[in-house]
Amino acid sequence: MSSSSVEYQKKELPAKVQTVGFGLFIAGLFLVVLGYIVDPTRSAYNNIIGFTFLASIAVGSLFLVGIEYLSGAVWSTPFRRVSEFLSSLIVLLPVLFIPLLLNVNNIFHWTHPAPSDKTLIGKAPYLNVNFFIGRVLVFWLIWLLFYYLFTKNSLMQDQTKDQNLTKKNVKLAAVFMPLFAITISFAAIDWLMSIEPHWFSTIFGVYYFSGTVLAALAAATIIIVLLNERGYFVKGIHTDSYYSLGALLFAFTNFWAYIAFSQFLLIWYANLPEETFWFLQRWEGSWIAASIGLIVVRFVVPYFGLLSQPSKMNPKRLLVMSSWILFAHYYDLYWLVMPNFSKGGVALGWIELGFPLLIAGLIILVFVYNSRKNNLVPIGDPKLKRGIDFRL
């Protein structure tokens, strides 16, 4: 079973896709710019939702690539390029971070603690603007480095068909995993938890990680199902590969629920005012509906939607559920961030619409750009043939 027996005919994506992506991007950009003119603070809060959402997909995709190499999985090899393309969004992360940096004083009130606020003054050695920017830079450079190395080796393999490149990437993945664990945890603490700097939860890094993997998986699943049904990958890919994607989505949905509930249960049980206020904020006014809705949107619907075996193999169902999960991740981030902006009630308006459109357009454009330059299937990968033959 040599990899040369795989026949792959590269097909260009239709021009329509790029037009749609461009349209979304422009519409999103218009709304974002307008939003920043009308209400900079609210836009900055939306900015951080959008930024962490994009980072979820970008870095989560890199994690999926790494975990495939590290575990020696074969079923996902025909689709690995999708995650590789999505992880190239890491390059664009500063685009959404720079407007955030300009508004850093509006969002993060640890940047200017009140003199009477002993807690924040005590946290100042960690939570100060210079160190914050330094950390972001370090995270970004680590991710960029591994993105560059992984994809360089993978793309080179298309030409050389050198099996040693896979071995190299396996070693890289082993180095990347602990670094990923540390950077994603600190990123979650820096970008999301420090919006409410008086609050702390030791499980918060894992919480963001679970959402990150879900978002990356869901984004990849949408693209995989759409392209595979139209024959953009190699022939002979079985619905059993869909099953694996569905099973991972299902598993991480449960994992998210497990982590989210663990976070809630301990805080609820201990009943310490310095921890409970964070949940109480999300229990005020119309936020109570949003909080209960989070359980339904993020856990109940995907859980029952993906529970049975046939539903994980049905491309239509999978497409619907993965789009839903992607939406649920945005919802989750909104729920984490926005109660700090509009206390006492949900704030929803056209300003909230800008960043999702912008990001959707960005993802489509980046994917199209990558798919023009490179093969959609890693044709040089020694695991490819086994990946196509994968059966449950």
Next chain:
Amino acid sequence: MSKKVLYSYTGIFDTPDEVTHAAEKAVEHGYTKYDVNTPYPLHGMNKAMNLPPSKLGYVALAVGLSGALGALLSLWWVSAVDYPINVGGKPFFSFPAYIPVIFEVTVLSASIATVLAMLFFFFKFPNNAHPLHATDYMKKVSSDKYGISIQAEDPKFDESSVKNFLESIRAKEINAVYWDEEETAHNHKILEPKFLTFLFVVAVLISGTTYFTLNKLMNMLPFNWMMEQSKQSAQQKSLVFEDGFGMRQPVNGTIARGFLPYEFKGKPDLAGEKLVNPILVSKESLKLGQAKYDIYCSPCHGYHAEGDSRLRGQFPNPPSLHSEKVRTWGDGRIFAVITEGQNIMPSHSTQLTVDERWAVINYIRALQRALNAKESDLK
């Protein structure tokens, strides 16, 4: 020796691909009563054998749901109905605390039920024998070979044609498997008298030996873990404290629950000046005062406080409480008398609580006013 009956023909393969292929061929050939035996679950075998989706999932679902419901009901009964205990100020029925328990019970009951249901489906429990057990074939397919077994029950079964079929798909070691006629009847009695007697004898032997060894030979106390504790008991000598007392003195100024110290000991006049009656005159307080007065005061002071003792001169009669002196005393002064006693009258602080003493004083005031009513009282 019982009669042997043909059960099936078996064939062995070396690789999983071959046996999957063999299963496909068996389906093609129209066999319905056959089985594939492999050392581990094979991907794609369900499809090759054309099996319908497993029904085990429904068992897991049903039992899992009843497990969840059972856990919820028992938690609700235990912690909200039968024995409510306040834990950290949470409501008695606090659902978040139940979720981990419900989750565990659901998983546990669903998994146990799945295994049991599997045993029922596969072995038709209580039947636990299978003709393929204890054959060479089973030894091989449970270590590193893959086998197919076509059963004699199959409508298309015919010894020579099955042999030919197995040869045609290149099976190795084609063998016939027989079983006893008795076993084919499938009526295994689980409550056989012999078996029950055996169980009973084993139970008696084991519990008897355990009892004799632990109680008679080793003289062990059963379950005495909580009787021996390394804590300090009352009256015990202590090695920790310098003075050697195990029991510690309460901190200076400690007062017992429900007890208020009396500040005016030996100073009844001061009490008359400083103490204020905290009990408002009401029907209830007067009734209480009357009851207590009739019990504790009236034997000497008389029912109407006129000093007309019912003790027939065994003690000197107390003075009347209607005197000018007592009527002009403050409530606190009377309180001091009741609390500390006066002349021959003993203290009543052990008989009457503080509130009862004030109620008695209210009642005495009512008696005094009844004898010295003013015109305004008539209105």
